[in-house]
Each structure stands twice: as C-alpha cells, then as structure tokens.
Amino acid sequence: MKIRVINPNGSAGMAQLLEATCQGIKAADTQLSVIHLPGSVASIEGAADGVCAAYHLLGAMRQGQEEGVQGVVIACFDDTGLDAARELASGPVLGIGEAAMHAASMLSVRYSILTSLPRSIHIIERNMHSYGLQRRCANIHAADIPVLELERDPAHYLRLRALGQQILRDDRSECLVMGCAGMSQWAQRLQEDLGVPVVDGVQVALKWVESLVQLGLGSSKSLSYAWPRSKAV
Amino acid sequence: MKIRVINPNGSAGMAQLLEATCQGIKAADTQLSVIHLPGSVASIEGAADGVCAAYHLLGAMRQGQEEGVQGVVIACFDDTGLDAARELASGPVLGIGEAAMHAASMLSVRYSILTSLPRSIHIIERNMHSYGLQRRCANIHAADIPVLELERDPAHYLRLRALGQQILRDDRSECLVMGCAGMSQWAQRLQEDLGVPVVDGVQVALKWVESLVQLGLGSSKSLSYAWPRSKAV
C-alpha cells in the first residue's frame, strides 16, 4: 500500500529524521514516501506558521491523491491542516498529535504532554477540545526549546528527561506523550529511563494509518469531510 | 481610529455589501476600510477553503499592522484564521462568529445558529468548543444554500424565515444567530418577523472592536498570541 508521511514544514533535515524512524517500523508491503514542503515555514511555532504550512499542505494532499496515495500521516504535533487534508483524501489521514493522544488514552488513565514551546500549548489544547480528548490528559507542558534546536542538539535529552520526571510526579501521570515530531528520536530512551510508556505520535500514526488502509477504512466523505465544492465562477 | 473589516474570501461583491452595512453603523471618528482578498477562494465552504483564505489573510494582517490599523474584524462566520491573525496584531481582532455567539449569550439563555452549508457546522462547532461557548447554543443548522447564492438571490429570504420559525420552535430557542456574513442584510427584517433578537456578527464585531480600541484593550502579546518567532536560518 502507498503511505505518505508529510512533514508540513520546509525542513528537509526533519524529513530525513522522520524517514529513518518510519522505515524501521513500516509493514513489509508499505510503499513509504516521506516528504517535506519546500516553501513552507522552516518550523511551525504558533498559529501563523501553522496557516502557512497548512496552505502548502493542500497542494501536497491534492498531488498525493492523484498519485494514488492511500493513507497519510501529518507529522507535526499541531495536526496542522488536518481537517482540510481530510477533505482532499479518500483514505485515512492521521495527525501525529491525535494519534499520540488516542494511544496514550488506551495505555493509561492519565497522561501528560511535553511539547516544545509555550505558544504551542493553546494549539494542542484547541485540537484536544475539538477531538474531545481532554478527559485523560492531565496537563500540557512546554520544554521551551525551539523546534529546530530539538532536532539539532542531542544534549537537550537531559533536560527532557528531568522535565519528564518532574511532570510525572506533579501531574500524577502514568504516561508521557512526546509533543513534537522533533522529539521522536528520544522516545524509546526516555521510556526506558522513566519507566512509563512514552508515546511518539509519528510511529503510532504510521502504524495506524497502515491498519486503517488494510481494513478499508478511510475519511468519511459525507458532510464535514466531503470533497471541496467547485466554485461556480 | 483606524478599523479594518476583512472579508477573507475573494469576492468584491460581498465586500461591498459589508461596506454598506458597516458604514451605516460605524462611530463618527472611525476611519473604516473594508477589504477583500484577491487571490483567496471565491467563498469559504469547508476547511480547505478556510486554509486558503487564512493564508491570504496573513498578508493582509501584516500590511494592516504596518499601516497603523488599530482593530480588525474578520468577516466570515468561520472566524477564518483568527488565532493566526491575533499573532500579527497589537490591537483587538474579532471574528464575526465569536462576536455573534458572545452577544447572543448576553441577550438570551438559549440561541440557535443558522448557517449556509452543512459542511460548515463542524467548523463552527470546533470554534465554539475552542471558545468554550457551547453551553447556551442549542443547535447549529444549515440552510443548505451556497454562500454566493445567499448574496445574489433575495428570494432566499422566505426560506430563511421559514427555517428560523421552525428552529426557534424545535430548539426552544430565544434568539437566532445569522451564521454567514452573506445573511447580514436580512438580520433586521428577520428580527421583526420572528419577534426575537436576530444577531448579525458583522455589526456586533465592528462596534465591539471600536469599543475595545477606545478602551485601550488589544490582543494579549503574552504566550499564545505573541508575535511570531523569527526563524534562525
């Protein structure tokens, strides 16, 4: 099956990191393509960045649909442009934010999210209320590290681990969600160090999109996610 | 004071209608500009249209801020790009959707919204949950009339009136909200015919932006609506 992972910002480096993660876990029969969006913002830090990235995502979605892509992962924890993307696809489209939150809800009764910047908290919270998932999320925290820094400097791991320990204790949480695609690389190590499940939405979303495609389940094309109307000019 | 009303789609005709409405109610000392966004979609019908409109809105917001615009109204009931727009402004930025919902909540304990298309209901509901305003809204209904049709054919009034009467009865509602900028023109007539307040967000948003500017209240620049970060390339 043809699955596409879209990094909605313009960073080729992050797309390479994502590709490394995804190639290691994809199903044998998955034709995987991991792309970034040249022309989009360098990183998505806030709502204006998100609008710009979502705009570039539209083109990538239309092209993917034409190319026969059967399932899509949007690899930004903000689930950038998710509703719009579903309007443009017949197959399943999952954001890594929603996938991680749904998974954490089935592994624990109380989880916390650790994202990059304070300004992203509102965006994640807004999504969470749209999905209706706020019940099991204890809190959303920001490491206050810019997205591209996360990716570049492995030394940030120690700070993430210390934050993770404090968050679990203060929030009485039983599971930690990596709230940024740039943190994917540390999920496994952090899980070993913290002793609770640490959820990376990139991995979960990829596997779940594969399974939905296999089961013949795609975005509903009735009402909210119907194909866009053509404009009578 | 300099106030700008932005019709986030590309329809000059709708901007003219908005201008007519707004000129009649603006304060004496308000320098009003009503603009549309050439290059944006012809009308906003769904999430993909909304992303495209929001993208073009970014430029208009940046330009407005440079020109010294002190307050902004986003004249689409979807509140297209609202969070992003606030990141780009120091003054207040109000969507006509939120303004109408907030006003209806202070005129009645139970109101209904009548919008254009079924696919818009999710977008409005998602906003409503983000604002936390779902408590007093009984229901959101769609007239199933495309946005540009609403604007062009006055004969649609009779259908809106019949729907309004049915909605008030079925929802036990005490107030009706016009859920599309293209319905503005009929708010007053509908109020007379229905005998309950009929709220047009365009008018409310314009007057409230004026008052917030007068009182020195603008978008908070702390955390969520802080100015966008510049990217270290």
Added chain:
Amino acid sequence: MKIRVINPNGSAGMAQLLEATCQGIKAADTQLSVIHLPGSVASIEGAADGVCAAYHLLGAMRQGQEEGVQGVVIACFDDTGLDAARELASGPVLGIGEAAMHAASMLSVRYSILTSLPRSIHIIERNMHSYGLQRRCANIHAADIPVLELERDPAHYLRLRALGQQILRDDRSECLVMGCAGMSQWAQRLQEDLGVPVVDGVQVALKWVESLVQLGLGSSKSLSYAWPRSKAV
C-alpha cells in the same frame, strides 16, 4: 440614547467613582445616569448580600423601564440579579462580570480573575457555569480585601500588582480580569505594569450596552426573559 449604570449596593461613594469612569468613555449621544440603591446593603459580600441587593434592583429596573431607559449595566462583578433584571427590561442588560469574561475570551486564550473576597469565588464560578464560559478562565483568585476597603485605600494597589504578577505566572494566563467594581480605577495602571490586557467590566459593559442599543438588540422577551406573569389573585 438613555443608558443607566446601576451600582446595586447602597454606597453613594462607589456610584460616584463609577460615574467618573463612565463619563469619560460614554458616547457623545448617550444620556448617562449612574445610580446606587439606597436601602440595599453597603457592599455585596456573599449570597445573602446579593439577594438583598437584587431585591432592591427590581424596583430600579421597573422604574428605569418606565422612564425609557434603553440599556442597563449592573455594576457588580457578581452580576447581581441579572436574570431577574432582564425579565424587567426590553433593552439589553449586561453585568460587568459577564462583560469582562466575554471580552477577556476574545483578547486571550487563558485569563485569570482577581476578586475581593474568597466567598465571592463561588458566586462568580456559578455565574460562569451558567454562561458556559469556564473554558478560557484559568482560575479565580481573591485578594482578601473587603470591597469598601478597596475603594477607600489606594495603597492596596501595590498588593493587587504583586498578586497580578504571581497569578499570571502560576496560571500561565495571558490576561487579567478585575473581579470587583471597586478595582476599576486601577485597571489601566495595572495593564501598563503587567504588560497584558487588564479588563475592567464596567467600561466594557457600558460600551457594549451602547452598541447593542444602537444595533437594535435587546433582551429576548421569549421564554426565559419574558415579562413576569401577572398573578391571578
């Protein structure tokens, strides 16, 4: 237009403070009257005080309606007697509590309220749940200063400022709401010192009542706010 601001307690001094605030911001064509309620409690500190004030408010509302008052502001942050007052009016009636909360919801995604006494927190929270506005309010705090003290002793400003700084940090809030009419006088100064919007409900409510009257929008007289039934004796 005839607008009345009602201080629902019996303090003439507070009414004078309110009048000073309101005269400075009212529209040119507004005939403003600011009254207090002789015979009401000296200050509203709790639910029993509130019942007493609401009882005296009923007479003032009936008299106002007879005198042709077109819009009313209830100048206590508890929104004392608000539902009852709307039953007795054809025009809009706004409480300063609700006005401030609605405004703060459009200037930020997360605000905190600072009121006078701990016992007022429940009353404000109860209103908030009735309006359905709890989503964006991080927390309600009490300065633990009696209402009349606030009014009399300007030295309290330093305590309010220190509290405000702490609240913004602890609540991760982006906006502060003055939770007592007696704090109006310090809103602007506090805004300058804190660097986030500081909302005074008195000012917002006055301007919004003016705008609703101008737009022909009043309290719905259908169902919940219908005129009181005459009793068949």
Added chain:
Amino acid sequence: MKIRVINPNGSAGMAQLLEATCQGIKAADTQLSVIHLPGSVASIEGAADGVCAAYHLLGAMRQGQEEGVQGVVIACFDDTGLDAARELASGPVLGIGEAAMHAASMLSVRYSILTSLPRSIHIIERNMHSYGLQRRCANIHAADIPVLELERDPAHYLRLRALGQQILRDDRSECLVMGCAGMSQWAQRLQEDLGVPVVDGVQVALKWVESLVQLGLGSSKSLSYAWPRSKAV
C-alpha cells in the same frame, strides 16, 4: 429535632398541602414546622419572582436560626435563595430541586424533569449546572400549567400522566422528577401509573435533612457559606 419546611411564596394553601405531605412521613422525634412567607409573591414563576421570594426567605432563615431550627427544607423546585439561606444557617439546608435530582441520580441512570412553566426551565438548568448534575438528566419539560393552577385543579393529573408517558419514551428515561412543589400530591399515583420511580423533592428533602441533622452534618461555615460579614459602617 427541630425541622422547618419553608414554602418561599406567600401561599398559605400550598403550605397546608406541604404540611399534610410532610406530617405523614416525618420521623417520630421531629418537631416539624411548615411555614409560608406572607409578603412574598403569590407563586414563583421566573427569576424576578424568585428574587422577591429569596428576599423574604432571608428573614425567615434568620428567625429560624434564632429559634434553634436545626435543619431547613426550601420547598420550591427552583431552590430559591438556597446559597443565601446556607450562609444564615448552621444546620443543613436542602432545596427540593437538588434533593430530587440527587435522588433520581441514584435510582436510575437517566431521568427527566417535568416542571410547570417554560420560563422555569432556565432556572432549573442554571441550578443543575451549579450543582454539576446535568449528566444524568435527559431533559427538562414544562407542562405549561401555572403553579397555582396545579394546586387547585386535580383534573390536571390526566395531562401530567400523558406528558409523563410521552417524556419517558422520547427521552429514553427511567425515572421522572416532579419539577414543582405543587405536583407533590400526585407523585405516588403517577409512579403507579408510569411504572418507574417518580421522585417528589419535598419528601426526599425532608427525610434527608432529618438524616443529616441526626448525623451531625450541617452547612460548611468555611469560605462560600460562612456567616455574612458585618458591615463596617
């Protein structure tokens, strides 16, 4: 123990009906007094009536506390003045509305309320949100019969029964709550005819106040229900 049932309106006739109901079920050692409030409104139909009744209730509460009353029932389904009354009492104070809702929540997972007038629905709903009890209540309906009519004309029973049957079916409810003190007299008969529990708040509240007094549990005098502050004049 000294228990007082207060009919917060001015109707002696309704107080007599309440007395008949209560005398039949009170504990042997309960000294019961059932009073009405001369000077209050003839019946409570809406928020303005409620404010007037609550005002007269204050005096009755103060007098009861002086006389050594140990527990109080407020016998209006609107729970008129409940918070204020608790400030003025050391013992438990229960409204018949809350008592009925709490009881119905423990007898079924989904109940409906049938009250007298449409305008009362908002008041009950507002209370319900303050108590946080909306989860198990399917809906609130109005028989559209004025309170005093209910009391005077037994022929209304047939209408209530027909409504009850329809409500249970439409709401998929498992229990019916009598939403007006004037309906108390028909609760038992209706329970037999409908085949589901029919809850009369008057009876439940009386028995529960007795039990709370016996167990030494009264209104918390910390924070929200603390004794009213004396005013420094």
Added chain:
Amino acid sequence: MKIRVINPNGSAGMAQLLEATCQGIKAADTQLSVIHLPGSVASIEGAADGVCAAYHLLGAMRQGQEEGVQGVVIACFDDTGLDAARELASGPVLGIGEAAMHAASMLSVRYSILTSLPRSIHIIERNMHSYGLQRRCANIHAADIPVLELERDPAHYLRLRALGQQILRDDRSECLVMGCAGMSQWAQRLQEDLGVPVVDGVQVALKWVESLVQLGLGSSKSLSYAWPRSKAV
C-alpha cells in the same frame, strides 16, 4: 424494614466495625443485617480486586432479594458492582462513595476526597464521571495507607488529620469526604478537629436507603437496571 449493609470484601473484622457504626444510627424499625463476603478478596485495592468482589456480591444480592431485603448499602467507597447490584434488586441500592459525594455537594460548594491508595483514585474518578458529580469535587487524594492497615492501626489518625488540614488549604475546599469505609470510625473526630463537615458515606448511605424505602422509591426497573435477561440456551 429490612436493610442490608454489604461489605464486599472478605474481612469479617471490617464488617464488625461497620455494624457498630450502623447499629448506633439506624431507625428504630430497621431490621439491619451487616454482612461480608467470604471468598471475596481480603480488601479492595484496584480494579481486579473490585471485579472479584463484585462477582461475590452478585450472589449476596440475589439471596437478599429472595429474603425480602428492601434496601442495600454497598460499603466500599469504590461503589463496587453498583450497577450490577441494582439490576438484581427492586429496592434502592446505594454505594457509600456516591452517597458521600452527593451529601458533600449539598453541604458545601467544593469538597475534597481522601482515600487510601493512589490506585483507587482512578476508580473513584471513573464513578464520579459516570454519576456526573465532578463539578464540586476539587480533588481526590490518597493517604497511601493500605485499607486493612487503616482499620488496624489507630495511630493513622494523626496522619489523616495532617493530610486533611493540608488538603483543605491547598484545594480551597470546604468539606472533606472520607474515601474509604475503613475511615468511618474517625469521621466525627476529624470533623471536630478540622472545623468543616467530614462526610462518612457509610452513615449517609444507611440513612438515605432507609428514607428511600420509607418513601417507596426503589431502583428503576426500566431499561438500564431491568432484571437480567434469562438466556435462551
């Protein structure tokens, strides 16, 4: 009337403690039986324990119904097997958890729960969301003392008192709920020491079941709590 208090674990010692508490407060005409469930777990500490206890409860409920038991109290704060028990009874069945939460909601506007073990918090919270009672509960805390320890070692009182004081302060709570049947014995003493109502669900549930039986109110046998279906084998 025949009332049965069921300690759903296998501890005869705890049943004796419960019997002592209940005999002192039951109505004169109540035929009280307090039983434990031999074969059940020694104490209920988590969901697996709860399933085991609920299984043994089924038999006890069937037997009670045959013996003419008219009302039942389930004496574990987890309200173990409550929904299942109601399917097997015509009379009222109350859990001590729900009874305590409902009572605390009528004595204060904000209460806290103190239970035994951290792992019980989720179970109580899950019940609370099912009942819809989360609004007035500030927080649930665990003393981190195993259930049987609580019962055996009176020295734990000092720890409970210190925790109670801290909880009231930190949560701004006005009432404390004993979140474990094994804490019943200390409720009165703690109420005297803390100066706010301290609610023991065992006592409240017993008195309320008595009152519901007296008033002819039992578990609804329509829909959710209907008698179990016989299986066509």
Added chain:
Amino acid sequence: MKIRVINPNGSAGMAQLLEATCQGIKAADTQLSVIHLPGSVASIEGAADGVCAAYHLLGAMRQGQEEGVQGVVIACFDDTGLDAARELASGPVLGIGEAAMHAASMLSVRYSILTSLPRSIHIIERNMHSYGLQRRCANIHAADIPVLELERDPAHYLRLRALGQQILRDDRSECLVMGCAGMSQWAQRLQEDLGVPVVDGVQVALKWVESLVQLGLGSSKSLSYAWPRSKAV
C-alpha cells in the same frame, strides 16, 4: 508476536466467528489465539452479566501473562473488565468498544453507535465518559436484538441496514460504529450499502494491539494499572 483475542462470554460459536474475522487480517508474524471463557455467561447483556464475565476474564488474563501473551483484545463492545485486565498485563490490552470509538473519531467528526440491546447503552455511555470520548459521538442506538440472535440469524442484516440509514440521517452522522462483536460480520457490507465508514472494533483492536506491541508500548504499570497488591494475610 503472541496476540490473544478473548471473547469474554461462554459462546464457542462467537469465538469461531471472531477467529475467522481475525485470521484474515492478522500480521504474518502474529501468533493468534482466539478464546472464549467456559463458565462465563452465554452472552453479556447488562451489568450483572458483565461482572460475571469480567470475573472469568481475570483467570484468562493471568494465564495469558504466564504464557507470554504480548497483547490482548477484549472482544465485547462493553469493554468488559478492561481496567482489571490491564492490571494483569504488561502488554497493551484493548477493548473493541474503545478501539472503535477512537477510530471513528479519526475518520469523521460525528459518529453514531448501533448496539444490540437498550440496556447496553448505559454501559457504553459510562465507558465513553471514562475514556472522555463523548464529544464526537452523536448518539448510541439499540437494534433491540439479543446478542446471540444477531449471531444466528443473518436476516437481521436488513433491519440493521434500515436502522443505519435512519440513524445517519437523524443524527447527522458521518460514520457508523458496530456496537456489538456479533455485528462484525456485516461491517464491510454495511459500509458499501451506507456509503460511510462502518467501524468494526474487533478488526481495529486487533491491528492496533499488533502495532502497539511492535512499537514496544504496553499498559502503564505506574499507579492505576500497577500489578495488584499481594494481600498481607
């Protein structure tokens, strides 16, 4: 990997149906075992049945853990004994009810559930509130067909289809969830006939458990799902 699907009732026939469904979709390297619980109830219709099934599930979970089972699906839409089962497992344990609801939330913004019996609605709703997933679920409906009938009589398909069409229209839903394991067999056919995604929890849960095992994610063993405490006898 070793995956076990547990039909928590005593029906070998239903286990065979489940096995047929699961063998067709499992991953190549999955060692699948599908079991039923001899001694459990014949079908799970209500809470008492659920307690009995959960009790028998405990043993199966303990045995599975010993045998090295790495992931478990509980194949009853009630998610029978889910919390208890997670206490007894190190790997992921998914109920088919939760899996279906989570999946439907990512394929549409508004879905409806169609289950077998009216008495099951409360159980599903209670789970939904525990998971915090009620936001996107429009309604839960019952076909009023006993579980074992569903399995035996293929003629029920026509009734399900007619109900499905009516539900989508009345609820304005965009997706339908099969609310009973016995409906699995018709999911695909129904999806073709209705034109919207029809979600069968059995299939989704199996694929998602496989993916969670592959990614190294299991039930959190901290706090709520910690291994049961051993009892100090």
